[in-house]
Each structure stands twice: as structure tokens, then as C-alpha cells.
Amino acid sequence: MIEADFELWLAREILPHETALRRWLRKRVPEDLTMDDVVQETYARLATISAPSAIANPRAYFFQTARSVILMHLRRSLIVSMESLIDYRESQIPDPIPPADEQVIWREQLRYFLNQIEKMPDKARQAFELRVWENLSFAEIGQRIGMTENAVQKNVARNLRILSCRMAEGGFVPCEASKNEEQLNMRTGPGRDRHRKRN
Amino acid sequence: MTGTGNEIELMAAHWASIAFGGWSSPDEEQNCAKWLAEDPRHLGAFARAMAILETIREAQVLEGGGELPLPSFEDVEPGNPLSRRRLLAGLVASIALSAVLKETTPVAHAMEYRTARGQRRVIELPDGLKLTMNTESALTLRLGLATREVTFETGEVVIDEPAGNALPLRICVNGARATTSGGAFSISRIHPGPTDFLVTTGEATLQMGPDSQTLNAGSLARLDHAKMVSLRQISSTEQESLLSWRDGVFRFHDITLAEAAAEFARYSDLAIRLGDSEVGALRVTGVFSLGKPRAFAEAVGAAFNLRVVHEENDVLLEKN
Numbered sequence: 186m187i188e189a190d191f192e193l194w195l196a197r198e199i200l201p202h203e204t205a206l207r208r209w210l211r212k213r214v215p216e217d218l219t220m221d222d223v224v225q226e227t228y229a230r231l232a233t234i235s236a237p238s239a240i241a242n243p244r245a246y247f248f249q250t251a252r253s254v255i256l257m258h259l260r261r262s263l264i265v266s267m268e269s270l271i272d273y274r275e276s277q278i279p280d281p282i283p284p285a286d287e288q289v290i291w292r293e294q295l296r297y298f299l300n301q302i303e304k305m306p307d308k309a310r311q312a313f314e315l316r317v318w319e320n321l322s323f324a325e326i327g328q329r330i331g332m333t334e335n336a337v338q339k340n341v342a343r344n345l346r347i348l349s350c351r352m353a354e355g356g357f358v359p360c361e362a363s364k365n366e367e368q369l370n371m372r373t374g375p376g377r378d379r380h381r382k383r384n
Numbered sequence: 385m386t387g388t389g390n391e392i393e394l395m396a397a398h399w400a401s402i403a404f405g406g407w408s409s410p411d412e413e414q415n416c417a418k419w420l421a422e423d424p425r426h427l428g429a430f431a432r433a434m435a436i437l438e439t440i441r442e443a444q445v446l447e448g449g450g451e452l453p454l455p456s457f458e459d460v461e462p463g464n465p466l467s468r469r470r471l472l473a474g475l476v477a478s479i480a481l482s483a484v485l486k487e488t489t490p491v492a493h494a495m496e497y498r499t500a501r502g503q504r505r506v507i508e509l510p511d512g513l514k515l516t517m518n519t520e521s522a523l524t525l526r527l528g529l530a531t532r533e534v535t536f537e538t539g540e541v542v543i544d545e546p547a548g549n550a551l552p553l554r555i556c557v558n559g560a561r562a563t564t565s566g567g568a569f570s571i572s573r574i575h576p577g578p579t580d581f582l583v584t585t586g587e588a589t590l591q592m593g594p595d596s597q598t599l600n601a602g603s604l605a606r607l608d609h610a611k612m613v614s615l616r617q618i619s620s621t622e623q624e625s626l627l628s629w630r631d632g633v634f635r636f637h638d639i640t641l642a643e644a645a646a647e648f649a650r651y652s653d654l655a656i657r658l659g660d661s662e663v664g665a666l667r668v669t670g671v672f673s674l675g676k677p678r679a680f681a682e683a684v685g686a687a688f689n690l691r692v693v694h695e696e697n698d699v700l701l702e703k704n
Contacts, residue, residue, distance in 0.1 A: 195435035196442065203432075221425075225392060228428030233551055295443045302440070317437055318444050320405055338401060346397035349436050 191237065198243035199231060201291040203352065205244075206251055218258060221353070227251040298348055305344060308332060312340045395419060396429035403430075404437045410495055414509060421511040424550050498522045499539065502651045502675060504629075512546035513553065518629050519651050536579070540572045542630060547586070555588070557581055559610030564588040567601075570627055574650065578608040584623055634672045641666045641684065641701070648677045656681055659702025663690065 227250045240246045311330050315321045323334045399416045407413040420427045499505050499517045507515040521539025535556040545553045547566030555562040558579040567586015573579040582604045606614040628635040642664035645656040651674045658664045672680045681699045685692035693700040
């Protein structure tokens, strides 16, 4: 696995299954952990794999890794019932072949992302698009749209955070943590729906 | 654990927004590496944020009415590395965009370090990794999302890797690859040919082609073209002698004067010349300062009753 492909592997083989993983985890996250704890640690373990392309079924591996994160936590806990451990050990990983609608949901989620980018205020949208799609430096973007370099970086990071939060919620549910920011950032109204569904 | 999930996500977005376009400086990358090393969840949130940006970048094909990239839902052949260009083939309508994607691929940042004759250099990273380079040495350091790698080229270097880093350290040396989760290692290749790999503390797994071997403290492996030509345990006294350069001294133990002169030549442009082979065969033991060949010559001259002739660019030791 060459380094350059790592993010691509995550983007194409893991991220599309995150919504399903979170759904599967909903009743399995121990009380002293949060969903984000488990998901973040799962991604951290994936980040240390030396040859991800050799993994035959990334979706199943993603679920297995999340389960092992929870099991490891339970083993380290000072007080844990044997029943809990056995429950987790025996809990079945979902079918490695994802349901057909998962593809459709992922497609919709991507469309939703693009729609959200379109709804950003003009400068925020330009900053985000120029960074992600044109790969300009923060300084170059600042010159183009009349913002400081620092402001551009903060803007891109803030909007990435909002999209990341949406992703965690399945892409369609407003995110508690960023509701206020969203109200400030996202523009609504007709005329900005270039990315609306084509199907 | 440090920070709540939301705080971690905020910081991950901050670093990913910077990293996605490529690091603008080693300092920036090292600050990010420091944050990543604080908590495994940091690395996970960062990897996820990078993947989201990658997804959005790919999703741009919608602009041209193209098909969205979808997960493969198929088994990937083992050992068949994914290629960004292959995966994007057919998805990206614009050649210009394809070129941008190729050019902006986030890769591990590689930094080359060299020392001149007589120079020593210490490189300390925020994650605790410490590299001490001796005279005329060269190495390359690669740090990335899933990479911590030192490639040794020539000279002498001591690597101190603290235990507890989320990512193990890889050390590439003479075609072999050592992996460690903590310890201290000395690597030496002073002349063309084999390389000595010494474990002073901790342990490392040495991979040589299909073979691997775990080396414990005190193991000295001699490597040549990805093969181990010898492996032996050495005493702490011998280790001290091998590593004495870090203290700025030679610890010679019963070596010939010719060998001692060759050692001094690695550190200084001032040469120690020997009058004849009999002088060269004299044996010396003692502790001497690395950068003081004239003082060494004077001490040896006094001990063996030799004549010491100081010239501008060398010092001659000959029989009286």
C-alpha cells in the first residue's frame, strides 16, 4: 500500500460504511464510552495498518475493529460483568455484503454534502472549494476572495467540522454541536441547488 | 485521554484542513504529529477528517454530471495496491482535475539530514524520537499519517525511541527493515560494505526479505544487502566504547596506532601521519577527545618515546 492511497482507501472502502457501523454500535457502546470514542479509536487502528489494500473485506474489517475496540475497553475496565464480555464476544458482525440500499444511501449522502457546500455563504464556499478542489494555499485563496490567510484556514476547518458532524449523523440530521455555526454559515433559499438530485 | 469527542473533532478538522493541501513546513507537521501522538482518538479523528475531504474531492465529478464514486463492495485482491489514478479512471472527466489530484496527493513528508566532517547533530521530535548523528552521516526521516520511518544511509546514528508512541518506528538499513515500539539503537556504516545494527535497550524486529529476527538489548547484527552476515551479543563495555562518540571522546581499547589515526581522520581535516609500519603497529588504550588529534599525538609520542612533528595540515609521529 503506498502512502498516497491511504486516505483514498479510507474514503472509498471505510467511510461509506460508517453510518451502518454507528447504527450497529448504537446499543453496544459501553456506558463509560461515547460513540465518537469508539469510532475515533477504530479509525486510529485502521490508520496503523501497513497494507490496507490486502484486506479482502474492508467493511467487515471495519466492524471487527470497532468490536475489538469495545472488547479491549471492557477487559481493561475495573468492573465489568462476565455477561457483558460474553455478549460482546458473541455479538454477530453484520453481513459482510452490505445491503443494496447502502450504496444508494451513500450516494445520497454525497449529494447532500455537495448541496451543503453550495449553501455556504459565498466567501466560505469559495474558500472551501478552492482548498479542496483547486488545492490553492490559504494565502492564495485569501488574495482571491479578500480574506486573511488565517481567516481562510479557520473557515475551511469550521466547515469541514460541520460536514464531519453531518457525516457522523448519517448526513441528513442537523448536528447539535454545530447548529449555531450552521445557522451562521449555511445559506438557504432557491437558486443554489446545482447539486440537487439528478435521479 | 485528552479532550472530549467534540474538541477532538474540532482539532482534527483544523489539522486536516492544513494537511490536505500538503504541509507548508516541517514544524507544522511536527506540531500535528505531537497532537496525534497524545491520544489514539486524535489519530482516528484526523484520519477520518482526511477521508471526508478526499470523499468531497472525489464527489466533484458530480459537477460534470459524472457518476459518484462508490465503495467497491467487492473483495480486493491481496497484495494489489490501490492506485489513485486507476480508481479515478472513468470517474474524472477532466484531465486537468486528474493532474491536480496527482500533484496534490498527500504523502509523508521526507526530510534529509546530513552532518559534515567533525559535526554532530541531535534531532528531537515532539513525539520523543531522538536522533543523534555522528560525523559525516546521512539519513532521511519520513513522517506521515501512518508512517514514522528513518532511512539510514551512511555514517553513525543513535536512535532513541521512547515507548508508547501510537505508531511503531521503522528503521530502514542496508536493505533490511527494523520495527520497534521502543528502545535505543546504534547504526554504523563507516566504510562501504556491511552495516552494524546494535540494540542497546528495548528490542526490534528485523525483517530481511522473507526472514525476520527479534533482536534484544546487546545484540549486534551485521547486515549486508538485506542479509544478516553475523549476529553476536556484546558486553556493556564494548557498547560504551562504540557509543563513546556521543560524549565527544574515543574509548580506545588495545587498538593499533594506525586504526586510531584512521578514527581521528573521520573527525578532522588534520591528518595523523605515521613514520613507518612499526609505529603504526603500536597498540593504544585510553580515552581521547574526538576533535584534538594534536593532543592525541603528543600523548602517544610521550608514551612511546616518538618524535612529534607538527605541520600545518598534519602531525607526524616517527621513531626518535
